[in-house]
Each structure stands twice: as structure tokens, then as C-alpha cells.
Amino acid sequence: xxxxxxxxxxxxxxxxxxxxxxxxxxxxxxxxxxxxxxxxxxxxxxxxxxxxxxxxxxxxxxxxxxxxxxxxxxxxxxxxxxxxxxxxxxxxxxxxxx
Amino acid sequence: xxxxxxxxxxxxxxxxxxxxxxxxxxxxxxxxxxxxxxxxxxxxxxxxxxxxxxxxxxxxxxxxxxxxxxxxxxxxxxxxxxxxxxxxxxxxxxxxxxxxxxxxxxxxxxxxxxxxxxxxxxxxxxxxxxxxxxxxxxxxxxxxxxxxxxxxxxxxxxxxxxxxxxxxxxxxxxxxxxxxxxxxxxxxxxxxxxxxxxxxxxxxxxxxxxxxxxxxxxxxxxxxxxxxxxxxxxxxxxxxxx
Numbered sequence: 001x002x003x004x005x006x007x008x009x010x011x012x013x014x015x016x017x018x019x020x021x022x023x024x025x026x027x028x029x030x031x032x033x034x035x036x037x038x039x040x041x042x043x044x045x046x047x048x049x050x051x052x053x054x055x056x057x058x059x060x061x062x063x064x065x066x067x068x069x070x071x072x073x074x075x076x077x078x079x080x081x082x083x084x085x086x087x088x089x090x091x092x093x094x095x096x097x098x
Numbered sequence: 099x100x101x102x103x104x105x106x107x108x109x110x111x112x113x114x115x116x117x118x119x120x121x122x123x124x125x126x127x128x129x130x131x132x133x134x135x136x137x138x139x140x141x142x143x144x145x146x147x148x149x150x151x152x153x154x155x156x157x158x159x160x161x162x163x164x165x166x167x168x169x170x171x172x173x174x175x176x177x178x179x180x181x182x183x184x185x186x187x188x189x190x191x192x193x194x195x196x197x198x199x200x201x202x203x204x205x206x207x208x209x210x211x212x213x214x215x216x217x218x219x220x221x222x223x224x225x226x227x228x229x230x231x232x233x234x235x236x237x238x239x240x241x242x243x244x245x246x247x248x249x250x251x252x253x254x255x256x257x258x259x260x261x262x263x264x265x266x267x268x269x270x271x272x273x274x275x276x277x278x279x280x281x282x283x284x285x286x287x288x289x290x291x292x293x294x295x296x297x298x299x300x301x302x303x304x305x306x307x308x309x310x311x312x313x314x315x316x317x318x319x320x321x322x323x324x325x326x327x328x329x330x331x332x333x334x335x336x337x338x339x340x
Contacts, residue, residue: 004147007174011164012154014182020211022192038334039327042294044187046322048282049295050302050315051163051184055275057303063272070276074283080126082283086276090269 062093109235116239123217124247130158131248133273135255137162141169145256152252156213156245159281160184162274163315183316191219198222198232206234213241289335290326298322 052067059067070086077085131152138148143165155161160181167177191214199210218241222232285291302318309317326334 007177008151010178011181014178015155015157015185018185018188019192019214022189023196026193034331035327038331039323041334042323042326045285045291045294046298047319048278049298050318051278052275053299053302054306070279082280
């Protein structure tokens with residue numbers, strides 16, 4: 001079996017552990033420490049931010065415009081509308097800025 | 099068996115009620131499934147591998163991160179660790195949903211946790227909060243269409259992705275940062291959101307410049323989480339127990 005195959009299998013097992021793990025752990029404890037809870041609450045924003053921030057280093061005008069529009073639309077719209085708005089601005093800006 | 103027949107007919111309408119609720123999620127996730135398939139092939143996956151990853155991992159953001167790192171020839175264990183890191187939020191969902199589905203048979207619970215995605219958790223939690231029981235048929239109705247469409251559209255994207263001629267002009271290389279920014283913004287009403295985002299952004303950029311990819315993800319994430327741990331819990335909206 002290829003390396004890719006094992007990456008997928010291991011990734012699937014790791015993912016399933018996160019989906020069942022919280023239940024398995026919490027069903028053993030009566031209380032979670034508030035600081036642990038606070039840390040877990042911060043996980044999504046903390047992880048996802050790291051996937052965007054370094055991209056800013058290489059971003060040109062088209063990329064910046066797309067991100068600004070995405071953030072602006074997110075204040076009113078859902079995930080779908082902000083994604084489409086950001087993508088539309090990016091594609092348009094690249095046609096003219098390239 | 100008589101009770102089975104009764105619960106099955108009730109289960110059937112519960113199932114379709116779940117299916118109706120799944121439709122917005124099916125529509126909203128479609129472009130990302132196709133995008134994943136296209137990017138996976140672009141980063142060196144075969145169509146079958148793209149299909150398998152969607153079917154077995156079934157976590158959009160983590161799949162995107164996984165194939166992005168795969169394309170950069172990062173060590174396999176780091177790719178798996180990154181997938182784990184991105185999916186770590188599910189630990190919270192799992193902890194929260196456990197008490198809602200504890201009455202199911204163990205096999206059904208095991209399957210229920212497998213399809214525990216962000217919208218699955220949000221909609222199921224909302225149903226439980228409104229005082230209704232989260233039954234297996236309803237939960238499966240909510241989750242199954244999303245799964246089937248996700249896997250199918252991933253495979254279609256993997257096949258169709260080869261036909262996309264100029265990925266730069268179509269912006270495909272930068273769609274992921276836009277998508278992830280959208281996800282980050284989606285959590286903006288959480289307490290401490292801005293300080294966590296700023297801490298993670300600064301730490302990840304510094305780590306990206308010094309240590310390099312993909313460590314910037316873990317280092318940046320740890321910075322944001324540590325900030326929330328170190329600050330007094332009331333800043334995070336977590337009530338301290340007496």
C-alpha cells in the first residue's frame with residue numbers, strides 16, 4: 001500500500017478519535033477545569049487563524065481586496081455568501097491586476 | 099418486534115425531517131467538496147485517493163490542510179498530526195453531544211460520532227436545546243445526505259479538476275485562505291475571539307518566518323489557546339464553579 005493510503009487511514013483514525021474522544025474523556029470526569037474549557041473554546045479560532053495569517057505575507061492587492069471583502073461580508077452574511085463574494089473579488093481583481 | 103414497527107414508522111418521518119434540515123448544508127458544502135477534489139489531484143492525489151479521504155476522514159478543513167501539506171512534501175506523520183490538530187475542535191462537539199445521544203445503542207453512537215461535523219453538531223444541539231429528543235433516525239437523516247453528497251462531489255471535483263486550465267486566473271490557489279477566513283469570522287461572537295485571533299496570527303507569522311511550515315500551524319494555535327487558558331476564565335465566558 002502507498003504512503004498516501006496510510007496517510008489517509010491514519011488521518012481518518014486521528015479524526016475519529018477527536019470525534020469520539022471528547023465524549024470518552026468527559027464521561028469519566030464530573031467537572032472540567034474552567035481554564036481547560038476556556039482553552040478548548042479558543043481552539044477553532046486559534047487553529048483556523050494560523051491557516052490564513054501567513055498567506056498575508058505573500059498577498060498582493062487582489063488577495064488583500066478579496067480578504068477585506070470576505071471579512072466585511074461575514075459581518076452580515078453566512079459562510080457561503082462571504083466565500084462567494086471573496087472569490088468573485090479575487091477572480092475579478094486578478095483579471096485586471098495581473 | 100411490534101415496538102420495532104411502531105418506532106420504525108415514527109423513525110421514518112423523523113429521518114425525512116432530518117433530511118429536510120440537511121439541505122442547506124448540502125448546498126453550502128458542495129463547492130468545497132468539488133474544490134477539495136480538484137486541489138487533491140492538483141497536489142498529487144489520485145481520484146481514488148481523493149474519494150477515500152473524503153469518505154474516511156470526512157472533515158473539510160482538515161482534508162484541505164492535509165492535501166496542501168501533502169503537495170509541499172511534508173513528512174507523513176506531520177500531515178496526520180496537522181489533520182488531528184485541525185480536527186481537534188471536534189473533541190468539544192463530542193463532549194457536548196454525548197449526553198444527547200447516550201440513550202442510543204453503542205453501534206449507533208459509534209456511527210453518530212463518525213458524522214459529527216460542525217453543522218451536524220450545531221443543528222443537533224439546537225434540537226436538544228428546544229427540548230426535543232435527538233433520535234438516531236433524525237440524526238442520520240441530517241447527516242447522511244451531507245456525507246453522500248460530500249463524497250460524490252469530491253470524486254467529481256477530482257475528475258473535473260484536471261480540466262480546469264488556469265488555476266491562478268480562477269483564483270483556486272487562494273480560495274482556501276478565503277474559506278478559512280470565513281470560518282474564523284464565523285466564530286467571532288465567542289468571548290476572547292479577537293485576542294485569540296491576534297495572538298495566533300502573530301505567533302503563526304513569526305513561526306512561519308523562523309521555524310517554517312507546517313509548524314507555524316501548531317505554534318500559532320498553541321499561542322491562541324494558551325492565551326485563553328492563562329487569562330482568568332471569566333474572560334472566556336466560562337463560569338467558575340464554587
